[in-house]
Amino acid sequence: MSTHPPIPSRRLLEAVETWGTPLYVYDEATIRERCQSLRELFGTLPYRLLYALKANYNPHLLRIIREEGFDFDAVSLGEVELLRRALGVGPEAILFTPNMLSDAEMREAAEQGLLLNIGELGRLERFAAAYPGHAVALRVNPDLGSGHHEYVITAGERSKFGIPRSDLPRAIEIAQRAELRIVGLHQHIGSGIPNPAAFAEAMEVLLGLADSFPDLEWLDFGGGFPIPYRPEERPWDREEIRARILAPLEAFLHQHRRPICFYFEPGRYVVAEAGLLLVRVTELKRVGSRWYAGTDSGFHHLIRPVLYGSYHHIVNLSNPHGPLRPYTITGNLCESGDIFARDRELPEIRPGDVLAILDAGAYGMSMASTYNLRELPAEVLYTTEGRFRLIRPRPDRAAFIEQILRQTAFVPPGDVAQLDT
Numbered sequence: 232m233s234t235h236p237p238i239p240s241r242r243l244l245e246a247v248e249t250w251g252t253p254l255y256v257y258d259e260a261t262i263r264e265r266c267q268s269l270r271e272l273f274g275t276l277p278y279r280l281l282y283a284l285k286a287n288y289n290p291h292l293l294r295i296i297r298e299e300g301f302d303f304d305a306v307s308l309g310e311v312e313l314l315r316r317a318l319g320v321g322p323e324a325i326l327f328t329p330n331m332l333s334d335a336e337m338r339e340a341a342e343q344g345l346l347l348n349i350g351e352l353g354r355l356e357r358f359a360a361a362y363p364g365h366a367v368a369l370r371v372n373p374d375l376g377s378g379h380h381e382y383v384i385t386a387g388e389r390s391k392f393g394i395p396r397s398d399l400p401r402a403i404e405i406a407q408r409a410e411l412r413i414v415g416l417h418q419h420i421g422s423g424i425p426n427p428a429a430f431a432e433a434m435e436v437l438l439g440l441a442d443s444f445p446d447l448e449w450l451d452f453g454g455g456f457p458i459p460y461r462p463e464e465r466p467w468d469r470e471e472i473r474a475r476i477l478a479p480l481e482a483f484l485h486q487h488r489r490p491i492c493f494y495f496e497p498g499r500y501v502v503a504e505a506g507l508l509l510v511r512v513t514e515l516k517r518v519g520s521r522w523y524a525g526t527d528s529g530f531h532h533l534i535r536p537v538l539y540g541s542y543h544h545i546v547n548l549s550n551p552h553g554p555l556r557p558y559t560i561t562g563n564l565c566e567s568g569d570i571f572a573r574d575r576e577l578p579e580i581r582p583g584d585v586l587a588i589l590d591a592g593a594y595g596m597s598m599a600s601t602y603n604l605r606e607l608p609a610e611v612l613y614t615t616e617g618r619f620r621l622i623r624p625r626p627d628r629a630a631f632i633e634q635i636l637r638q639t640a641f642v643p644p645g646d647v648a649q650l651d652t
């Protein structure tokens with residue numbers, strides 16, 4: 232669904248009336264449907280689904296995903312703490328896969344009872360020295376990576392992630408010496424993997440390694456399931472998934488007769504299509520032959536177009552049947568690259584129109600910043616009962632600036648006397 236919002240336009244405009252723009256809106260039904268479709272897909276196998284909350288960590292969405300039976304892939308102690316405080320989720324429901332972990336973080340993770348997924352030999356050595364006899368998982372670099380952009384390819388020879396295959400004998404040696412139990416092997420080759428064949432090829436690598444690990448309880452193939460962002464793109468073909476991904480897993484279980492569970496860590500697939508960013512056109516400007524439509528948002532709210540050159544379909548909600556014209560849709564930041572779409576054919580845009588930037592539920596709000604001291608957007612959930620619920624209010628500007636003053640321990644001149652006393 233990348234050309235139409237999952238929520239009726241009339242309702243989205245109502246939400247704008249109530250909460251203004253910029254506004255993230257998420258459709259609960261889409262999230263639940265994506266969760267259920269994954270459960271149905273993997274249901275014939277021993278499987279576990281871990282939602283990668285880096286895609287979107289709003290606790291209201293986490294609760295929905297938890298209700299749908301997901302555990303979690305967490306990459307920082309912040310994510311772990313949010314899960315604990317928001318949902319009461321403990322270490323048994325989390326696989327902790329941090330990158331370039333510090334000693335202090337390792338100690339904290341171990342004290343919390345988190346299962347640590349280690350992707351560096353040096354870290355494995357330090358873990359072995361500190362926690363002999365413990366269970367641990369290894370993140371492997373299967374030498375094959377894939378993704379929608381160079382920056383999200385997380386395996387292969389140019390990647391900082393995972394233990395290269397050639398270093399695995401050394402990892403086994405370290406583990407054996409400290410009597411560590413390697414209970415899981417993990418890989419995540421990238422995000423937005425264009426086809427099941429690339430995923431399956433890397434999967435074969437991990438399956439081929441299983442026999443070298445006698446304590447193995449699970450294999451984790453990571454996330455990376457794509458969504459169609461452009462109108463001409465299609466989701467992965469279900470039949471191809473069955474043939475290339477499910478069939479080899481079934482064959483593996485049949486041949487090896489080991490009670491191995493298969494883990495998957497989807498992020499984008501679960502939330503991307505459920506979310507959209509509503510922005511208002513503040514300026515219409517002609518420069519040479521080009522029309523610029525400036526909006527009240529920018530890459531501080533949705534960085535994907537700027538960071539990855541990503542396409543997001545845009546709909547003019549206020550004037551859907553206007554004559555088509557090419558527009559460059561920009562944000563309001565002081566950066567020339569602050570552009571959502573270049574020379575995009577859209578129904579005539581007028582100042583004040585509301586545009587919907589689609590498929591923005593993943594890596595949108597979770598990567599947002601307050602650059603230029605512009606506040607974060609508000610977020611609302613469109614429930615399965617067809618009602619809107621505010622799930623993150625728009626920050627009040629005075630409180631936002633007050634927070635900066637407090638965080639920087641800065642004392643404005645008028646307040647000095649008060650502080651000194």
Ligand SMILES: Cc1ncc(COP(=O)(O)O)c(C=O)c1O
Pocket residue numbers: 283285286304328385419421422423453454455456496497498499500593
């Ligand atoms: C370790 C790990 N697992 C899962 C994911 C989720 O990936 P995606 O959102 O493409 O499914 C990521 C994303 O970068 C990741 O780093």
